Amino acid sequence: xxxxxxxxxxxxxxxxxxxxxxxxxxxxxxxxxxxxxxxxxxxxxxxxxxxxxxxxxxxxxxxxxxxxxxxxxxxxxxxxxxxxxxxxxxxxxxxxxxxxxxxxxxxxxxxxxxxxxxxxxxxxxxxxxxxxxxxxxxxxxxxxxxxxxxxxxxxxxxxxxxxxxxxxxxxxxxxxxxxxxxxxxxxxxxxxxxxxxxxxxxxxxxxxxxxxxxxxxxxxxxxxxxxxxxxx
Amino acid sequence: xxxxxxxxxxxxxxxxxxxxxxxxxxxxxxxxxxxxxxxxxxxxxxxxxxxxxxxxxxxxxxxxxxxxxxxxxxxxxxxxxxxxxxxxxxxxxxxxxxxxxxxxxxxxxxxxxxxxxxxxxxxxxxxxxxxxxxxxxxxxxxxxxxxxxxxxxxxxxxxxxxxxxxxxxxxxxxxxxxxxxxxxxxxxxxxxxxxxxxxxxxxxxxxxxxxxxxxxx
Numbered sequence: 001x002x003x004x005x006x007x008x009x010x011x012x013x014x015x016x017x018x019x020x021x022x023x024x025x026x027x028x029x030x031x032x033x034x035x036x037x038x039x040x041x042x043x044x045x046x047x048x049x050x051x052x053x054x055x056x057x058x059x060x061x062x063x064x065x066x067x068x069x070x071x072x073x074x075x076x077x078x079x080x081x082x083x084x085x086x087x088x089x090x091x092x093x094x095x096x097x098x099x100x101x102x103x104x105x106x107x108x109x110x111x112x113x114x115x116x117x118x119x120x121x122x123x124x125x126x127x128x129x130x131x132x133x134x135x136x137x138x139x140x141x142x143x144x145x146x147x148x149x150x151x152x153x154x155x156x157x158x159x160x161x162x163x164x165x166x167x168x169x170x171x172x173x174x175x176x177x178x179x180x181x182x183x184x185x186x187x188x189x190x191x192x193x194x195x196x197x198x199x200x201x202x203x204x205x206x207x208x209x210x211x212x213x214x215x216x217x218x219x220x221x222x223x224x225x226x227x228x229x230x231x232x
Numbered sequence: 233x234x235x236x237x238x239x240x241x242x243x244x245x246x247x248x249x250x251x252x253x254x255x256x257x258x259x260x261x262x263x264x265x266x267x268x269x270x271x272x273x274x275x276x277x278x279x280x281x282x283x284x285x286x287x288x289x290x291x292x293x294x295x296x297x298x299x300x301x302x303x304x305x306x307x308x309x310x311x312x313x314x315x316x317x318x319x320x321x322x323x324x325x326x327x328x329x330x331x332x333x334x335x336x337x338x339x340x341x342x343x344x345x346x347x348x349x350x351x352x353x354x355x356x357x358x359x360x361x362x363x364x365x366x367x368x369x370x371x372x373x374x375x376x377x378x379x380x381x382x383x384x385x386x387x388x389x390x391x392x393x394x395x396x397x398x399x400x401x402x403x404x405x406x407x408x409x410x411x412x413x414x415x416x417x418x419x420x421x422x423x424x425x426x427x428x429x430x431x432x433x434x435x436x437x438x439x440x441x442x443x444x445x446x447x448x449x
Contacts, residue, residue: 027285027286027304027308027322028285028304028308029301029308030285030301030302030304030308031302053322076362077362077363077364077365078361078362078363078364079361079362080361080362081308086359089359090359098360098362098363100363100364100365100366100367100368101284101322101326101363101364101365101368102284102322102325102326102329102330102365102367102368102372103326103367103368104322105321105322105323105325105326106323106326106327106330108323109323120330120371121330121371121372122330122367122368122371122372123367123371124371124401124402125349125399125401125402125403126367126398126399126400126401126402127398127399128363128367158302168319169302170287170300170302170303170313170319171283171285171286171287171302171303171304171305171319172302173286173319173320173321174285174286174321174322175321175322176321177321177323178321178322178323205321221301221302222301223299223301223304223310224304224308225304225307225308225309225310226299226310227293227294227309227310227311228293228294228295228296228299228310229292229293229294229295230295231295
């Protein structure tokens with residue numbers, strides 16, 4: 001089976017439907033699947049539930065899908081960088097579910113690993129714990145959180161091969177590996193598709209079994225907070 | 233240096249927080265004043281900074297020609313790597329945090345209660361940006377140090393009997409450093425004032441504090 005697709009639009013062909021749940025990798029604007037987000041906007045798929053740590057910024061990343069009103073609900077840990085998000089949320093046009101960042105990461109990991117629920121002490125005694133099962137282990141209280149799976153996961157990696165083996169670069173890895181594992185269909189976009197055998201098998205971050213389609217894309221890699229120091 | 237009425241400034245508070253770092257510690261620094269703590273790590277103290285978006289061994293901000301969009305910290309600022317650096321996924325990162333492998337976290341706060349409850353993520357009625365990794369950090373890191381102004385801009389106390397804002401964690405704070413002094417908290421039991429900023433008296437502190445605290449200065 002051929003996993004390599006010529007572009008994002010072709011990769012999304014036959015995968016999309018209104019009301020679907022999509023996981024989108026990245027932290028802030030770092031390691032986000034820019035090309036697939038763009039193609040999703042072109043496709044116009046509506047009423048999306050999007051699971052992503054952040055919601056992009058105005059005019060870039062998931063901000064593009066907010067602008068086009070394709071997102072019905074976000075599951076995120078922090079959304080503070082997006083005015084259009086704030087406007088839609090305060091107007092009651094957008095649903096929002098906050099998850100603590102580590103809980104969100106673990107829910108994706110668990111979902112991809114066939115684990116329907118797990119216990120964590122994160123959020124005990126806070127609004128996050130309301131309505132959730134509490135259980136004691138060795139005298140400490142934990143709450144149950146559930147694993148997450150998505151109809152589609154879109155992830156960004158640095159390099160990949162035709163089998164879908166992926167290598168991420170620096171802090172652009174973030175949520176991408178867990179989300180790759182938790183998609184019923186996972187599409188990866190990479191900066192470079194390399195010939196089979198050129199990735200060191202010992203250094204593969206996401207094995208190709210988790211990736212159904214792969215494309216090579218162009219990446220703007222916008223920086224949210226360019227912070228530099230002066231040379232003395 | 234310190235103003236007679238307001239005590240320590242931001243840098244003084246960061247410098248004091250840096251004294252809590254011990255040789256060999258793995259440390260997570262929050263956004264704001266906590267970030268400044270990295271500037272005051274003492275001679276001979278070797279610490280490794282964790283950034284919860286997936287990095288151990290965080291280096292300083294880059295020079296202009298070193299900026300790399302794939303290399304940012306949890307505040308989304310561009311940073312650099314060190315020779316000791318390792319990268320990992322968000323799940324591994326919070327495994328480190330939740331699993332108790334991080335020695336110390338320095339965080340900002342809106343309110344802290346006398347038994348160590350922390351509120352630092354939402355104000356009802358205002359746009360809520362989210363808790364990010366704060367709930368995971370306070371639940372999992374071995375020791376939590378809060379650095380914050382002693383009172384709000386309007387002069388309301390921030391050290392309280394009970395937090396009025398939604399909590400980030402219950403009985404999670406071990407130390408609070410404010411512009412007026414340093415408090416140790418025995419989680420769930422109570423707090424005591426252990427240090428005063430220059431020119432500040434115990435009565436100055438009491439006047440701006442709602443929480444009950446013992447005095448050991």
